[in-house]
Amino acid sequence: MSGVDGVRILPYSHVVGQPELKLALELNYIAPRIGGVLISGQRGTAKSTVVRAFSLMTSDELPVTLPINATDDRVLGGWHLDALMQGEARTQRGLLEEADTKGMLYIDEVNLLDDHIVNIILDVVSTGVLSVQREAIDTVRNLSFGLVGTMNPEEGGLRPQLLDRFGLMVAVSELDQELRRAMVMTVLRFDDEAATPSPWLAEGLAADRTLRDRLARARDSVPDVRLGEDVVELCADIATGLRAVGHRGEVVTAWAARALAAFEGADEVTAPHVRQVAPLSLRHRRPEAAHGGPVEWTEEESELLDRLLG
Numbered sequence: 458m459s460g461v462d463g464v465r466i467l468p469y470s471h472v473v474g475q476p477e478l479k480l481a482l483e484l485n486y487i488a489p490r491i492g493g494v495l496i497s498g499q500r501g502t503a504k505s506t507v508v509r510a511f512s513l514m515t516s517d518e519l520p521v522t523l524p525i526n527a528t529d530d531r532v533l534g535g536w537h538l539d540a541l542m543q544g545e546a547r548t549q550r551g552l553l554e555e556a557d558t559k560g561m562l563y564i565d566e567v568n569l570l571d572d573h574i575v576n577i578i579l580d581v582v583s584t585g586v587l588s589v590q591r592e593a594i595d596t597v598r599n600l601s602f603g604l605v606g607t608m609n610p611e612e613g614g615l616r617p618q619l620l621d622r623f624g625l626m627v628a629v630s631e632l633d634q635e636l637r638r639a640m641v642m643t644v645l646r647f648d649d650e651a652a653t654p655s656p657w658l659a660e661g662l663a664a665d666r667t668l669r670d671r672l673a674r675a676r677d678s679v680p681d682v683r684l685g686e687d688v689v690e691l692c693a694d695i696a697t698g699l700r701a702v703g704h705r706g707e708v709v710t711a712w713a714a715r716a717l718a719a720f721e722g723a724d725e726v727t728a729p730h731v732r733q734v735a736p737l738s739l740r741h742r743r744p745e746a747a748h749g750g751p752v753e754w755t756e757e758e759s760e761l762l763d764r765l766l767g
Contacts, residue, residue, distance in 0.1 A: 499610075502631060572619060
């Protein structure tokens with residue numbers, strides 16, 4: 458499969474494993490107000506591959522990628538330096554506006570990025586508004602894009618205030634033995650068949666188109682999905698039971714459950730929807746995770762969640 462500028466990307470539908478990561482990306486696409494996805498995992502766990510394949514599947518574009526050394530000018534936009542040197546005042550749009558055009562902003566190693574830059578990006582994602590008032594530039598623009606950040610926990614974490622601002626979090630683990638074999642076979646097959654037309658690749662692209670249409674329908678139908686008071690109370694009870702820090706967790710849980718219901722074509726949100734999304738919306742808001750501890754969802758927490766759900 459060829460992406461932008463001839464970049465070869467495995468079809469999203471052929472990516473092996475990582476169901477939680479895929480679900481988080483899909484829910485964030487259906488309901489952008491969720492506020493982004495943070496992916497934690499060691500090197501070589503296909504984080505970037507899944508993100509790029511998803512972006513290409515949903516928008517026919519690779520995501521706008523933010524470099525670690527990004528400056529305010531590069532992120533927010535500023536004056537075109539070459540034009541200024543020639544006496545012409547011309548503005549240059551930043552990466553956030555590019556992400557609005559292409560659909561996704563991807564921050565690799567977000568934990569190594571300057572906190573100031575991360576905070577700006579999260580504010581724009583949360584409000585949908587980019588306000589630039591600096592160096593004789595005074596602009597306000599409405600922007601909308603999916604935000605995805607990846608990090609290797611061995612290289613440090615995010616400050617709790619920034620961690621909480623990401624709507625969903627996924628802890629990517631290594632594949633089991635069976636999936637490892639399937640992954641190797643998929644990579645080898647893709648290398649062999651990507652350069653020429655292939656029934657296998659055509660099958661993956663067709664599945665991608667079907668999924669994209671389904672995601673688009675779910676995105677349109679989210680406002681029509683009923684979110685009853687009983688489900689809202691359940692979201693709050695789960696956040697309390699897991700001792701979630703702050704109150705963003707229960708709100709995101711409700712949004713994510715509603716997005717999942719829309720994806721499944723349901724008319725209303727039910728307890729199983731909440732059960733499926735709760736680890737994504739609450740794992741990084743537990744006290745230990747919020748203060749630099751492990752983000753893995755334990756068996757004990759799954760049992761607690763089951764008890765809370767009755």
